[in-house]
Amino acid sequence: MTDPVRILGFVNHIAPAPDIEEEIAQAFEWGVDVIVAQGTGSDWGPYWLGSGRQPAANQAANVEPYVRAALEHGVPFIFSFGIAGSDRHLDTCLAAFDELCRRNGWTPTLGVVRSEVDAQILHQALNDGTEIRPASSYAPLTSLTHEDIDTTDRIVALIGPEPVMDLLDQGVDGVITGRALDIGLFMALPMLRGIPSAIAAHAGKMLECGGLALEPGDSGRSIWASLDEDGFEIRSLTPAARASVRSLVSHTFYERSHPTWEENPGGALDLSQATYSETELGIRCEGAQWHQAPYTLLMEGARRRGYRSVTLLGVREPELLAQARAWTDAAEDAVRQAPRFAEAVASGRLTLGTRIFGLDAVLGELEPNTAVTGHEAGVLIDVVADSQALADEAAYYAFIRMFIGPYPGRKTTAGNAAAPLMPIAIPAGEVFEFSMYHLLPLEDPLAVGIRTIETFPRDTSGHSLAVDATIEEGQSR
């Protein structure tokens, strides 16, 4: 008989609710064996990964009340950090975490898992004859080539539970990772304690978005579960929300293309036979199945596509609104046909489009309406080119054509539209695309994810203790 494993879960890139201390206190009243929170994701697309930047989410501040509770009660915490979760993103968050520890006088010993993937590992895999396939048949990608690897700016892998389990097993106060599979973070301690993968993964799926699985959903709130060999019970930690069959089942739908089937490293989670029933304080979940499969890690890689420049015009003149699309199309054509841009357009170095807010900005070609029906509209000129200067020049050119270009029935000969922004063409910086969204087959789940054990706050010499020789080799690159 395995002892229950009790998890306090939340999302660490969302600021906690003001009364979060009360939720944490309630959790410890029921018992907590580990505190887990995800803080990575690719919902935003490839921009954060490619640019090395991250939203100003202040993840270290968000975890502060949870870390305080974990250290006071002597239970480990597991966080993924940095949104895109490359080494650069993780380091930014770890530096903030150093500062958090310093300010509070904390000195935890933590496992750190770096999820950035060394391009050499992938070249080697291809040389060994491994086929690295796209993770989705709907991705506009083919099996990975050496050229794909060479042209990708930054690569991460969504590490599974195994590197976290390895570090937890060594008795650390907590584990912080870069990009990671959200449910893998939640699966780590239960699997280490002998809870079946199916139960651990199902619970992870319910907990990974914190209070979003409750009713009403709010990922600024936390959530609690107790796992055993046969299933788990989920509870809300606040009277402001409750777990219900409806809230939990609908959460299994969230951001998944299939409601009951999810492929993960080493197996697929199958919820087609899952059951949900009310208990005194929450909902009991059972019946998940795990179908073993070869171990693969999802990799995300970003490649710089170019640079963006945008400009905005406001239109309120009825005569122009009536022919808005023809007017913007004429300006786009003027750019494409200008001798200075013709070669760049023909070779694909320059792309532009206009979005008319008030007509077709959201659905584009799928939009069934063909004319503006409101009293005003906004026109966003969006340009991507292989240099910022070219993007800015083409955006300005398009703006001027729209501002002064004649149109049938024009009375507004001093200027056709309102200009709300200076400088007219706003340089928006780098544009990225996912050049990798592929599954890397691995014989050893620990082969990716460089693991170290470090005492925080770290000193300036950056001393860290490598866990094994493989790791040292990985670090020396």
Next chain:
Amino acid sequence: MRLYDCADIIRSKNAGPFTLTIDLFFGDDARYDLARRSALLTPAGVARAYGVSEDRVVGVFWDDRIRAAKVSLARWSTCNDALCPDLFGAHLHTPLASSDLDADPQNGDTA
């Protein structure tokens, strides 16, 4: 009846970078049954609503316990397109939502 008027909650979001999923929640059994039996909420009906081929529809799934449906389809414009208008896919429900549930996917009649 339009899907928009039949469903209580219409949740559009990316499911990974290259697929879109729309979760639909219905308030009572009568409206759930109406949706469940509709011509619109089938792979052919969804393809018709978005003007895409049926092989771009990943599936239409049902859960009777919570009176919910899930419609998943390949994104027609993704974050890999430089000019993608909706990165989160949070606002791509309207072609489906504004369609009539009884629309016959064979002839596209939405009267």
